[in-house]
Amino acid sequence: MSGDRSAPPVTVSAGSPRSAVTNGLDLAALLTDRATKVVVTCGSGGVGKTTTAAALALWAADAGRKVAVLTIDPARRLAQSLGLDELDNDPRRVELPADTDTDTSGELWAMMLDSRRTFDEMVAAHSTPERAEQIYGNPFYQSISTSFSGTQEYMAMEKLGKLAGTGQYDLIVVDTPPSRSALDFLDAPQRMSAFLDGRMIRLLASPGRGVLKVVGAGLTLFTRAVTAVIGGQMLADAAKFVQLFEDMFGGFRTRAEATYQLLRRPGTSFVIVAIPEPDALREAAYFTDRLQAERMPLAGLVLNRTHPPATDLTVAATEQLQQRLATGPDGDPQDELLAGLLSVHAERATTRDAELRMRRRFQRQHPGLPVREVPALPSDAHDLEALRTVGAALAGPVPVGPTPA
Amino acid sequence: MGHDAPMPAVAPSSADSGLPVATLTRPGWTAAHRRARLHVVSGKGGTGKTTVAAAMALALAVDGRRVLLIEVEERQAIARLFDVPPLPYEERKIAIATGGGEVRALAVDVEAALLEYFEMFYNLGFAARSLRRMGAIEFATTLAPGLRDVLLTGKAKETVTRTGHDNRPVYDAVVMDAPPTGRIVDFLDVTVAMASLARRGPIHGQADGVIRLLHSPDTMVHLVSLLEDMPVAETLEAIEHLRAADLPVGSIIVNAATGSRLPEPAAAAAGRLDADTVRDRIRALGADVGPATVTGLLQEGRDHAVRVLDEADCRRRLEGAALPMLQLPRLADGADLGGVYELAELLAEQGVHA
Numbered sequence: 001m002s003g004d005r006s007a008p009p010v011t012v013s014a015g016s017p018r019s020a021v022t023n024g025l026d027l028a029a030l031l032t033d034r035a036t037k038v039v040v041t042c043g044s045g046g047v048g049k050t051t052t053a054a055a056l057a058l059w060a061a062d063a064g065r066k067v068a069v070l071t072i073d074p075a076r077r078l079a080q081s082l083g084l085d086e087l088d089n090d091p092r093r094v095e096l097p098a099d100t101d102t103d104t105s106g107e108l109w110a111m112m113l114d115s116r117r118t119f120d121e122m123v124a125a126h127s128t129p130e131r132a133e134q135i136y137g138n139p140f141y142q143s144i145s146t147s148f149s150g151t152q153e154y155m156a157m158e159k160l161g162k163l164a165g166t167g168q169y170d171l172i173v174v175d176t177p178p179s180r181s182a183l184d185f186l187d188a189p190q191r192m193s194a195f196l197d198g199r200m201i202r203l204l205a206s207p208g209r210g211v212l213k214v215v216g217a218g219l220t221l222f223t224r225a226v227t228a229v230i231g232g233q234m235l236a237d238a239a240k241f242v243q244l245f246e247d248m249f250g251g252f253r254t255r256a257e258a259t260y261q262l263l264r265r266p267g268t269s270f271v272i273v274a275i276p277e278p279d280a281l282r283e284a285a286y287f288t289d290r291l292q293a294e295r296m297p298l299a300g301l302v303l304n305r306t307h308p309p310a311t312d313l314t315v316a317a318t319e320q321l322q323q324r325l326a327t328g329p330d331g332d333p334q335d336e337l338l339a340g341l342l343s344v345h346a347e348r349a350t351t352r353d354a355e356l357r358m359r360r361r362f363q364r365q366h367p368g369l370p371v372r373e374v375p376a377l378p379s380d381a382h383d384l385e386a387l388r389t390v391g392a393a394l395a396g397p398v399p400v401g402p403t404p405a
Numbered sequence: 406m407g408h409d410a411p412m413p414a415v416a417p418s419s420a421d422s423g424l425p426v427a428t429l430t431r432p433g434w435t436a437a438h439r440r441a442r443l444h445v446v447s448g449k450g451g452t453g454k455t456t457v458a459a460a461m462a463l464a465l466a467v468d469g470r471r472v473l474l475i476e477v478e479e480r481q482a483i484a485r486l487f488d489v490p491p492l493p494y495e496e497r498k499i500a501i502a503t504g505g506g507e508v509r510a511l512a513v514d515v516e517a518a519l520l521e522y523f524e525m526f527y528n529l530g531f532a533a534r535s536l537r538r539m540g541a542i543e544f545a546t547t548l549a550p551g552l553r554d555v556l557l558t559g560k561a562k563e564t565v566t567r568t569g570h571d572n573r574p575v576y577d578a579v580v581m582d583a584p585p586t587g588r589i590v591d592f593l594d595v596t597v598a599m600a601s602l603a604r605r606g607p608i609h610g611q612a613d614g615v616i617r618l619l620h621s622p623d624t625m626v627h628l629v630s631l632l633e634d635m636p637v638a639e640t641l642e643a644i645e646h647l648r649a650a651d652l653p654v655g656s657i658i659v660n661a662a663t664g665s666r667l668p669e670p671a672a673a674a675a676g677r678l679d680a681d682t683v684r685d686r687i688r689a690l691g692a693d694v695g696p697a698t699v700t701g702l703l704q705e706g707r708d709h710a711v712r713v714l715d716e717a718d719c720r721r722r723l724e725g726a727a728l729p730m731l732q733l734p735r736l737a738d739g740a741d742l743g744g745v746y747e748l749a750e751l752l753a754e755q756g757v758h759a
Contacts, residue, residue: 009691009693010691010692010693044450044451045450045451045585046449046451046452047451075634075635076638077634178450195544225523226545228608229519229522229545229552229602229608230552230602231549231602231604234549278741279485282485309701310702310704310705310708311698311700311702311704311705312697312698312701313694313698313701313702317692320692321687321690321692324690324691333668334682334683334686335686337667337669337678337683338683338686340666340667340668340706341667341683341702341703341705343666344667344705344706344709345702345705347666348705348709376708378707378708378709378711378712378715379711379712379715380633380634380635382634
């Protein structure tokens with residue numbers, strides 16, 4: 001018999017389980033507030049941004065709002081569950097299985113961003129059909145509309161502006177591209193328009209005009225060097241593109257500026273998503289600082305995939321029990337099971353300690369920023385039901401009955 | 406550097422229990438892997454490829470060998486991992502491996518690499534700096550998207566083939582923390598990248614050498630994956646594309662795997678554990694626990710078991726790729742420098758050594 005009956009009793013209590021979960025960020029209030037028109041989820045790659053965006057959108061639709069969710073690169077199975085098998089670059093209505101508690105007056109529309117198509121549409125809107133055709137066929141255009149770093153970010157913002165402009169939705173939830181840095185999408189429109197304004201293209205394509213005296217002879221050399229590297233044809237295509245594009249710059253700039261202003265309006269809220277790991281929290285910290293510096297409307301941080309304990313068994317008690325088990329004879333299946341359960345709990349407690357440490361550090365740097373923890377699901381969310389579970393973890397139960405007008 | 410990770414990297418296979426534990430059905434690295442000199446490490450964002458690349462460099466640097474760890478994404482992830490100031494564009498010693506070997510790190514800066522070329526072939530001098538300030542280099546690399554990749558792979562090739570006074574290679578191995586799986590084939594398929602470049606000229610000449618190296622047995626591409634749906638899907642897709650492009654795939658490295666801690670995960674996942682039995686057993690050990698405490702304990706066991714079963718599924722899908730599969734545990738304390746040494750030791754146990 002393992003375990004000494006005469007051993008002193010083990011003290012087990014540690015207060016109520018999950019007590020460490022604080023719900024400072026009230027997403028239910030944010031999503032049901034009629035004044036909230038746009039919610040942007042952002043954060044570094046792999047933290048569950050897309051799932052969070054989809055779950056928030058579904059929650060708001062269940063609460064009776066007409067919601068569009070703009071996803072960037074959803075997991076295949078998540079995309080399927082949202083009916084996004086086909087890329088048509090416009091929102092499609094998602095059939096919502098009726099849940100007894102939900103308000104059926106809500107609607108969920110979902111789309112997956114096609115950057116190239118969004119770019120084409122933008123060109124079409126600012127040019128004549130003939131000129132648009134010429135632009136589509138230009139190799140340089142093909143290159144920037146697909147591979148310029150920042151195109152996707154820019155196009156996500158462009159699409160958001162367009163969806164918001166239709167006035168068809170009560171709420172638009174936008175996922176942001178999986179950038180190298182979470183900050184990329186804020187800077188993308190500006191970088192893109194600086195790039196497209198053509199100064200360098202002109203300089204390189206026709207150095208004879210001597211645009212910049214500072215560089216002088218070095219420029220000619222540089223042009224030669226660049227031509228040697230990337231070839232004259234590419235420069236010629238670029239020059240041709242600038243010509244075709246010239247009239248459009250004004251329109252592009254205005255739109256980029258308008259979208260940026262849309263992001264700063266009171267109806268917009270940013271939700272930063274992170275997981276309790278140093279890199280993700282570092283990105284979240286940069287992002288928080290940046291949004292605050294630019295006076296962007298920041299709702300708070302979703303700390304995703306945390307591991308709050310489900311039981312109040314303390315670490316000390318767990319260790320004591322493990323020791324008492326270990327002194328007993330091997331081979332009892334019940335003891336093996338208990339040993340396993342205790343080791344699962346001990347590991348979870350260690351993980352939890354690390355999480356709380358990281359969270360405290362983040363909150364010391366950003367006092368006052370509301371935080372909402374979302375415990376890790378044992379499996380990925382692939383269907384609407386799982387998304388509803390995530391939504392409930394994010395924003396609590398969906399309010400019953402129609403939301404007040 | 407000792408490790409006391411509770412889950413062994415290569416779990417002893419307890420045949421009779423039929424556990425979907427971290428049992429490796431595939432061998433680790435072979436002699437062919439150890440002969441390769443350029444190890445390209447890719448993986449979906451968030452899988453820990455930088456940490457794994459660093460651990461691999463440490464594992465390969467045993468017994469007085471010298472290994473270079475190259476970063477190509479300009480995000481200073483290596484400096485952060487090793488807790489040193491941002492790395493300049495030069496090779497710096499950042500770690501000492503077991504037995505006195507050393508790991509140097511290089512954060513490749515595309516602009517600097519391009520200017521290095523221009524300096525070699527055209528004497529730009531002062532003008533180069535002002536052009537850099539004006540964003541001309543970024544412009545050139547944007548204009549020809551392949552240029553960036555050619556410069557980065559070109560730099561890697563230079564370090565692999567560089568020899569010292571004794572005509573021996575300066576580095577015994579070079580480990581590259583490469584772009585994520587979504588970009589890895591474009592990145593390594595220099596032939597395609599060259600289509601956006603001039604047909605002659607210095608870069609073109611070098612690209613030919615890069616192509617030869619990348620398609621030779623001297624190079625191995627390793628993919629880091631988590632046992633989750635999306636990373637697995639991306640890993641399998643990347644393997645298919647790498648093979649189609651005739652690039653040598655070396656191994657899959659499963660990171661942050663959950664080893665099973667329960668004797669019968671299937672029963673635990675299905676919620677078939679009996680709370681009363683567990684509670685009685687705990688009380689017999691001298692702890693007076695209430696039903697809620699036990700229910701919570703079982704809930705945690707159930708979450709764990711569901712995770713373990715999902716991971717077993719993912720592992721089976723990865724096994725379809727018929728590649729050596731290495732496995733690393735989740736570091737409960739997060740990936741810090743100590744963790745990198747721990748992972749290096751676990752990689753060494755699976756064949757990653759000199």
